[in-house]
Every structure is written in structure tokens, then in C-alpha cells.
Amino acid sequence: MASGIELLVAAALCLACPPLNDTMPEGLIELNPDGSLVTETPLEVEAEDVGLAERAPVETLEVLRNKKEKLRNMKQWINGKHLRIATLEDYPLSYTEVLENGTRIGQGVSFQIIEFLQKKFNFTYDVVVPQDNIIGSTTDLDRSLIEMVNNSNVDLAAAFIPSLSEQRTFVFYSTTTLDEGEWIMVMQRPRESASGSGLLAPFExxxxxxxxxxxxxxxxxxxxxxxxxxxxxxxxxxxxxxxxxxxxxxxxxxxxxxxxxxxxxxxxxxxxxxxxxxxxxxxxxxxxxxxxxxxxSKFTLPYNTVNDILSKNKHFVSLRGGGVEYAIRTTNESLNMLNRMIYNNYAVFTDASNDTYNLQNYVERNGYVFVRDRPAINIMLYRDYLYRKSVSFNDEKIHCPFAMAKEPFLKKKRTFAYPIGSNLSELFDPELLNLVESGIIKHLSARELPSAEICPQDLGSTERQLRNGDLMMTYYIMLTGFATALAVFTTELLFRYINGRREANQWARHGVGRTTNGQSIMPSRWLRGLRRLNSGEGQLLGTSTHGQNVTPPPPYQSIFSHGGGGGAEQRWRRALDANRHGLILGGEQNAPGVRRLINGRDYIVFRNSNGQSQLIPVRSPSAALFQYTYTE
Structure with missing residues (x-):
């Protein structure tokens, strides 16, 4: 609540305010409380004022009236009309059933759409199928669906027909695209991931x-x-x-x-x-x-794209007369690069429309890759999963023996087809567009499937035991190492044999130990070693000196003490005196050897009776080992 002083100040300020403008803006449209117009809208409006160019095609009221009149006449014409509708056996999108009275009825997503149109436009229809369950093309037109539509034997082809460039000369595709079909590869699930061997997988x-x-x-x-x-x-x-x-x-x-x-x-x-x-x-x-x-690790498949099929020459199978076959045989299509695989018998196109039979016969038994559109693949794997789960409830690998690739093999827009010159497209396409934009067609395609993904590429098992496939690279490395060592060992033996033969021939030709001019030569170290072994002069590794006529050196403690001597020391000195090969240590005649620094260590060097040098370590640990060797 404002006080009296505030009201006086506000009144004083209003005296200086400009007067209110009660006039309305020009061209303003006023409405009464009941919604009726107070003022009339101007009738003369220039084209530039409404944003139209001078040469722009302006759809007049007469054109709109003619279109509406045409649609009204078509609705009156089709009301009570009996149509002939052709379709294909392409479960779950379109297929037929024959009743007991011989009547063929249509089923699947296509005929759910037809039933919606039937209720809206009040017509009846008969279902017919081509003699061969194929779409048809320029070189494969006989007994096909395209032939029936082209000859106007039917009023409409109610099937998800891929929009291929070659068929456009025979039929008129609907302007509304039902969906974008994706053909997926399904194959046997490999036991291990195809990302590489276990040892090489961590790095690229x-x-x-x-x-x-x-x-x-x-x-x-x-x-x-x-x-x-x-x-x-x-x-x-x-x-x-x-x-x-x-x-x-x-x-x-x-x-x-x-x-x-x-x-x-x-x-x-x-x-x-x-x-x-x-x-x-x-x-x-x-x-x-x-x-x-x-x-x-993330599980990967050996075949994910078309290039994998082409580079590895993998056998694959698809339906006869389907979109995949025509996409391969048609020159200006994306899959034409696989055309040579048909002539090399790597591509098989089956006439069987039963997907379960194709899965078991080609994929499970023969290891082929089966190419099928996504709705059919999903339904087929789901039903196979339910059957196998009833057989084995716990083993996840038995439930999902097949795996589906992530990348599409082929992508094509799919529509209905009409005879050329037919007006049904103008009547049906707006209704089809409403169904597509509202998501009803997509919902109908996946209505029989659960929300969860069935048999995904990676089963998500947290417990994984290593198999021989994971360790195969380890086996290869071990075998390669042993093979290389064997090859080097064989080469060493070969060169040693060749060198021995050459030296033996040289001795036999010029006399043992003599050259052509009479000078003496020394044999090779190998032959000298053999001669010493044969003559008994040498000593093999690991053999003991006990029991041989080899005088052991004196005890370690007697080396630096000259007052007395045991039997071993006296035998050693007598042997030195007999051969006169002993070296004097420090200039004393009674010393048994000389002290030398060899490889940074102190040794006493003696000369044995056979003329060979004997080393006695001076360092305490080595001396203890030496003393233990020559004492019992």
C-alpha cells in the first residue's frame, strides 16, 4: 500500500508525461470477443510483399481445387473396388498362407499396411504370387514379380522391394520409402576372436x-x-x-x-x-x-564387410532372385565387384525360402556365410535361440552357435511397386508416409522380437579360460627356435666334416706333418685334440685324476711353509727335481713354483711331470676348493 506522499509524487510526475496514443497501427486486424473480424483484410497484395518472386510458380486455387477433386474421384473409384495384389514369400515382411478352401491370404508387415489402406478406402483384394519367388530383372524377367506388375496383371506389388536401378524401366516405385533395408551376414561363431593371435594382439x-x-x-x-x-x-x-x-x-x-x-x-x-x-x-x-x-578382450568376427568376403574368397549364400543377387549382377550397383565370385562358384543363390533350412544346411554344416535382410535374420536367430535354450539351459555357447556381423552387406531403400501409369501411388503414398513418419512400420517389423539383443557378437562372458588357440603363437615360436637351432647345428657338423676331410687329404697327399717342400706343419686343433685323446695324453672333462699316474700338487698350506713336508709335497718336489721343469719362487731352490697375477687373481704356477703348467689359486675361497679337489 502506497503512502500519501508517494501518491503526490507520482501525480506530479504524471503531469510531465506525454499524452497516450489511442490510434491503432495501420493494417492491424482486430477481433471481437467472439472471434469475428473488426476490420477487413486488404485484398490487393503484391507478390513481392508475400515473398514470391515474379517468375515463381504460384499454385492457384484452381490447381488445389483440381487436386482435391481428383483425390475425391479416386476415392469414389476405389470404393468397393476389387484389386489384385502380388507379393513374395519373404518372411516376416511378406508371405502367404493357403486356407482349407484354397484361398490364399497375405501375411506379414506388408499386408498389415494393406489392411490399414483397405479400411480407409474400402476395397477388397486377392493375393497372387509369381511362379518363381523372385523379384526379376532385365535378364531374369520370366515368371517374376516385376513381370506381373509390368504386364498389369496385378494392380499393386505389396512387398518390401529394393529400389534397384535396372527395374525402374519396368515398374513405378512408390514415392514413399517404407524403410532402408539392410542385408546382414550371419556365420558360425568362431571359438576365439579373429582380432589376431593372443601374443600379437596387444600391439598393432x-x-x-x-x-x-x-x-x-x-x-x-x-x-x-x-x-x-x-x-x-x-x-x-x-x-x-x-x-x-x-x-x-x-x-x-x-x-x-x-x-x-x-x-x-x-x-x-x-x-x-x-x-x-x-x-x-x-x-x-x-x-x-x-x-x-x-x-x-572384445570379440571380433573373421568376416565383417564385403571386402572380407572378396579378399578371403569366402563362400556365401543368399536368396535366389533377391536384392543381393541383382545388386551383384547389375553393372552399376555397389556389389558388382563380387560378380566374379559367382563364376568361381563362391556365391550360391538358393531357391529355398525357409531361412531355418538355409541356416542349418549352409551355415552350420558347410560353414557358409548367409546374407539376409535384418528383420528375417533377427527372427531366425531368435527362434533358433529359443529352441536351443530348451535343449540346454545353462551353456551360453550352445544357445548361440551363430554370430551376426555389425556392418551391412548391402543397404537399399525398399518400397511398394505399381504398374507404370497407375494412379494408386497418388492415393496410397500420402497414407504410407504417415505410417513411416509415425514409426508404425518400424514397430511392425520388430514386433515379434524382444527388446534385448539376441546372441550378440560378444557374449559378454567374464570367465574365460585360455585355449590352445590363444597359445598357438607360443608353439610356433618354440618350433621355429628349435628348427633354427637344428639347422645351425647341422651346418656346424657339415663345416667341421668338410674341414676335417680337407686336412686329412692334405696330410695323405704330402705326408703326415710335411708340406710339398719338406717343411713340417702342425695339424689343426681338432686333429691335435683327437691325437691326444687317442694317445691317452689328454683328459676328458668330468673325469677324475685319482687312480692315474698324475702327481697332485702339494697341499695349499705347505706352499709357504718349508720346514717340513708330507708325502704329497715330497712326491711333488721329487717330480720337479727329476724333470728340472720347476720354476723358482722368489729365487729359492726349494720353492715349488712362481707366483703370478692372471686375470686379476693370484696363482702359484707349477710345471707337472708331463710338462704341462698347473695353477694353484692363492685366494682363500678358491684355495679351499682346490684343496678339496686333491684330497680324499
């Missing part, structure tokens, strides 16, 4: 190629960098490793093996550490992805 093809290239290239790169560094710096401490050592280091790091190489230079250490870090990350990714693939 090019990743494996790059890993192989890096395995070959990193070894020479490290070798060259080490050589360049030593040349530039003149460092004599860092030993330049050979190319073979660098290559084996790279391979050993990939296999998670250690290395005997111990670089000193910082740059060389960084090279080695960089490769180790790279291999660590790579193997971690590989292990994680391999685990995921072998347990919860």
Missing part, C-alpha cells in the same frame, strides 16, 4: 614393425656412438665394445636378461639406461594389454 601391426626395426637399429647405433665418443675424447679408460656385444645387449634387455657389459663413461651409461627404460615401459604395456586381451 605397425607397432610390431617399429619394435623390430628398433631391435635391429639400436645395437649398431650404440656401437657407433661409443666409437665416435672414443675418437673425439681420446678416452682410453672406456673400452669400446664390439658390434656383437652391443647387439646382444639390446636383445638381452628385450628378453629381460642381464648383461656383462659395464660401461664407465657417463654418455655410454646414458645410452644403456635409455634402452633399459624404453624396454621396461614397453614390456609393461605389453604385459598389461596381453592380460586384458586374454581375459576380457
Amino acid at each position: 601391426f605397425w607397432v610390431w614393425i617399429l619394435i623390430f626395426v628398433s631391435l635391429l637399429a639400436v645395437g649398431p647405433i650404440i656401437y657407433m656412438l661409443i666409437i665416435i665418443r672414443n675418437r673425439l675424447t681420446g678416452d682410453a679408460v672406456q673400452q669400446p665394445y664390439s658390434l656383437g656385444h652391443c647387439a646382444w645387449f639390446v636383445y638381452g634387455a628385450l628378453m629381460k636378461q642381464g648383461s656383462t657389459l659395464s660401461p664407465i663413461a657417463d654418455s655410454t651409461r646414458l645410452l644403456f639406461a635409455t634402452w633399459w627404460i624404453f624396454i621396461t615401459i614397453l614390456t609393461s604395456f605389453y604385459t598389461a594389454n596381453l592380460t586384458a586381451f586374454l581375459t576380457l
Whole structure:
């Protein structure tokens, strides 16, 4: 509630306001409370004022009146009319049944649409089928559906007919598209995924190629960098490793093996550490992805697209006289690239309209790929699933022995067909358009199916046991490794035999140990080893010296003590005195050997009675092992 002061201020301000404009805008249409016009609309309106160009075709009232009159006459003409309607045996979209009195009636989605039109326009009809259950084309017109429509033997073809370019010269397709037909491939469900072998699956093809290239290239790169560094710096401490050592280091790091190489230079250490870090990350990714693939991997099929069928020359089957056959045989269609497969007997077109028979005979028994439109495939797999589930309730793999590809084999718009010159299209097409836009046709096509997907590509099983197929690459690698080792071993034996024969021929030709000019030669190490073994001079690995006339060296503790001696030490010294081959340690005549540094370790070097050198380790652990070897 405003106070008195506020009202006085508002009245003072209103005195300065401009007067109100009571005039209405020009051309305004006013309505009375009952909705009638107060003012009349202007009758003279220019075409430019309503957005029409001067040359634009303006549909006059006379044209609209003529169209409405034509539709009225057609409705009167068809009222009570008896039509002949042709169809195909294409379950579930269109099929027929013969009653006991011999009357053929139409069933399926097509005749549900016809019944809707029948109730709206009040006509009757008879159902006829062609002699052959085929659509028909230029080269396959006899006894077909297209022939019946072209000859005006029927008034309408009520079937989901694919709109192919070749048939347009024979019939008139309805302007309303019923749906976009999709022909899908169904095949036997493979036991394992077709995405590749278990060992190769974690990485793509090019990743494996790059890993192989890096395995070959990193070894020479490290070798060259080490050589360049030593040349530039003149460092004599860092030993330049050979190319073979660098290559084996790279391979050993990939296999998670250690290395005997111990670089000193910082740059060389960084090279080695960089490769180790790279291999660590790579193997971690590989292990994680391999685990995921072998347990919860996405299932893929071996045949998903038309290119898979063409490249792998896979046998496939489809209905005789259907959209797939004509799309392959017609030159300007997308599937014409499969035409050569027909002549090579990879494509089969069956006359059987029973999809269950085709599924069992061609797919289950012979391993073919069955190409069928999506509604028929869904109904067929669903009924097969129900039957198999009644046989085995728990095993999911028995319920779904077939799998359906994701990518369509063929996509075509499908419509009804009329004889050329027929006016039924103008009467029926607007009603068909209403059914399509409201989604009724799509609902009728999937009415018999459940909401859940039946037998999906990936069954979604969380428990998966590894099979031989997952480990097949492991077997291949093992067999390849053994075969390579056997080949190398055979090559070694062959070269050794060839070299032995060449040396034996040389000795036989020039005399044992003599050349052509009379000079003596030394035999090869292999032959020298054989000669020592045959003469008893050598000693095989693993054999013991006990029981032989080999004087063992003195005990380790007696080497540095000269006061007394046991029997072993006296035998050793007598043998040295007899042969006079002993080396003096520190210039003393009674010392049994000389002390030397060999490979960074201290040894006492003695000379045996047969002239061979004997090493006695000075280091305590090695000396203990040596003492244990020569004492009982």
C-alpha cells in the first residue's frame, strides 16, 4: 500500500508525461470477443510483399481445387473396388498362407499396411504370387514379380522391394520409402576372436614393425656412438665394445636378461639406461594389454564387410532372385565387384525360402556365410535361440552357435511397386508416409522380437579360460627356435666334416706333418685334440685324476711353509727335481713354483711331470676348493 506522499509524487510526475496514443497501427486486424473480424483484410497484395518472386510458380486455387477433386474421384473409384495384389514369400515382411478352401491370404508387415489402406478406402483384394519367388530383372524377367506388375496383371506389388536401378524401366516405385533395408551376414561363431593371435594382439601391426626395426637399429647405433665418443675424447679408460656385444645387449634387455657389459663413461651409461627404460615401459604395456586381451578382450568376427568376403574368397549364400543377387549382377550397383565370385562358384543363390533350412544346411554344416535382410535374420536367430535354450539351459555357447556381423552387406531403400501409369501411388503414398513418419512400420517389423539383443557378437562372458588357440603363437615360436637351432647345428657338423676331410687329404697327399717342400706343419686343433685323446695324453672333462699316474700338487698350506713336508709335497718336489721343469719362487731352490697375477687373481704356477703348467689359486675361497679337489 502506497503512502500519501508517494501518491503526490507520482501525480506530479504524471503531469510531465506525454499524452497516450489511442490510434491503432495501420493494417492491424482486430477481433471481437467472439472471434469475428473488426476490420477487413486488404485484398490487393503484391507478390513481392508475400515473398514470391515474379517468375515463381504460384499454385492457384484452381490447381488445389483440381487436386482435391481428383483425390475425391479416386476415392469414389476405389470404393468397393476389387484389386489384385502380388507379393513374395519373404518372411516376416511378406508371405502367404493357403486356407482349407484354397484361398490364399497375405501375411506379414506388408499386408498389415494393406489392411490399414483397405479400411480407409474400402476395397477388397486377392493375393497372387509369381511362379518363381523372385523379384526379376532385365535378364531374369520370366515368371517374376516385376513381370506381373509390368504386364498389369496385378494392380499393386505389396512387398518390401529394393529400389534397384535396372527395374525402374519396368515398374513405378512408390514415392514413399517404407524403410532402408539392410542385408546382414550371419556365420558360425568362431571359438576365439579373429582380432589376431593372443601374443600379437596387444600391439598393432605397425607397432610390431617399429619394435623390430628398433631391435635391429639400436645395437649398431650404440656401437657407433661409443666409437665416435672414443675418437673425439681420446678416452682410453672406456673400452669400446664390439658390434656383437652391443647387439646382444639390446636383445638381452628385450628378453629381460642381464648383461656383462659395464660401461664407465657417463654418455655410454646414458645410452644403456635409455634402452633399459624404453624396454621396461614397453614390456609393461605389453604385459598389461596381453592380460586384458586374454581375459576380457572384445570379440571380433573373421568376416565383417564385403571386402572380407572378396579378399578371403569366402563362400556365401543368399536368396535366389533377391536384392543381393541383382545388386551383384547389375553393372552399376555397389556389389558388382563380387560378380566374379559367382563364376568361381563362391556365391550360391538358393531357391529355398525357409531361412531355418538355409541356416542349418549352409551355415552350420558347410560353414557358409548367409546374407539376409535384418528383420528375417533377427527372427531366425531368435527362434533358433529359443529352441536351443530348451535343449540346454545353462551353456551360453550352445544357445548361440551363430554370430551376426555389425556392418551391412548391402543397404537399399525398399518400397511398394505399381504398374507404370497407375494412379494408386497418388492415393496410397500420402497414407504410407504417415505410417513411416509415425514409426508404425518400424514397430511392425520388430514386433515379434524382444527388446534385448539376441546372441550378440560378444557374449559378454567374464570367465574365460585360455585355449590352445590363444597359445598357438607360443608353439610356433618354440618350433621355429628349435628348427633354427637344428639347422645351425647341422651346418656346424657339415663345416667341421668338410674341414676335417680337407686336412686329412692334405696330410695323405704330402705326408703326415710335411708340406710339398719338406717343411713340417702342425695339424689343426681338432686333429691335435683327437691325437691326444687317442694317445691317452689328454683328459676328458668330468673325469677324475685319482687312480692315474698324475702327481697332485702339494697341499695349499705347505706352499709357504718349508720346514717340513708330507708325502704329497715330497712326491711333488721329487717330480720337479727329476724333470728340472720347476720354476723358482722368489729365487729359492726349494720353492715349488712362481707366483703370478692372471686375470686379476693370484696363482702359484707349477710345471707337472708331463710338462704341462698347473695353477694353484692363492685366494682363500678358491684355495679351499682346490684343496678339496686333491684330497680324499
